[in-house]
Amino acid sequence: MRMKTLLSVAMLLLLAMVLVACGGGDSEGETDSDSGNEEGAASEGGDSPEFLNLLTGGTSGTYYPLGGEMATIISDETGIQTDAQSSNASADNVIAVQEGDAELAFVQTDVMANAAEGTNAFEGNVVDNVLGLGSLYPETIQIVTSADSGITSVEDLAGKTVSVGAPGSGTYINAEQILEIHGMTMDDIEAQNLDFGESTGGIQDGNIDAAFITAGTPTGAVEGLGATTDVRIVPIAQDKIDALVEQYPYYAADTIPAGTYGGIDEEINTVAVLAMIVVTDSLSEDVVYDITKALYDNVDSITHAKGELITKESALDGIGIDLHPGAEKYFKEEGLLE
Structure with a gap:
């Protein structure tokens, strides 16, 4: 009986030692792992997406x-x-x-x-x-047309078929605000909601008369049009530029240099965002x-x-x-x- 008791105590002590050893090992490994993760996060600058x-x-x-x-x-x-x-x-x-x-x-x-x-x-x-x-x-607002369209001012857009971009797009809002400064609205033109490529293609094919294009110059779509058609960029008069900037301060006066596109041999005054x-x-x-x-x-x-x-x-x-x-x-x- 005494021998059985001693044996049981010995087994319990052995089990306890094993558990402590395992626990210590896990604890040490966990600490090292955590430290490694923290150092990794610091070197990577936080959680980085893939x-x-x-x-x-x-x-x-x-x-x-x-x-x-x-x-x-x-x-x-x-x-x-x-x-x-x-x-x-x-x-x-x-x-x-x-x-x-x-x-x-x-x-x-x-x-x-x-x-x-x-x-x-x-x-x-x-x-x-x-x-x-x-x-x-700067993203220049370019009112693009062909040299033989007869359109030389914003007011000349009245009654014409004009691409103004998708409703709600930056180009659309630019067109709306520029028309507004000239005492016009979208109702004064035949507005078409085309992207840049469709707009310049439409001008080339004669399906539309002009297009508002807000993009850095030179714009690829307009360069493509200029390869086959003499391009005209409709200028904005200085007093209208001043009025636009005063009403909407995120606009700034901008100039399209001569020679930017085929057919343009002088600077064009316009605005940009x-x-x-x-x-x-x-x-x-x-x-x-x-x-x-x-x-x-x-x-x-x-x-x-x-x-x-x-x-x-x-x-x-x-x-x-x-x-x-x-x-x-x-x-x-x-x-x-x-």
């Missing part, structure tokens, strides 16, 4: 080819695979980022201001989860910091003509919404924000 979608615009505009180069820069510099996708541009891009269908997007500054305020195309839908990353370059990149607020500060730094530290590698106009020094121009904390951190480090 993929990012960058929404651009139509394939015949400026956003798409430029966005392709920027997606490559982000992929190479951050290690996050980033794909540029064609889209219907500004207004649709804002909605897609708002609804979580994309993380990054090209947008006009005026459209993003409307979204943040819940005005125009965003009436009753204040967008508060889409933040600024940085502005890029700015292109910018927006980002979802669901991305971490560190991830957006890395994206911002990747883009603005590597603008010299952009081969698209608009790359010459993109600088970190001008990256805050025209932004009327809050910056993402990651972008804010970058610009503060660069001495561009207090």
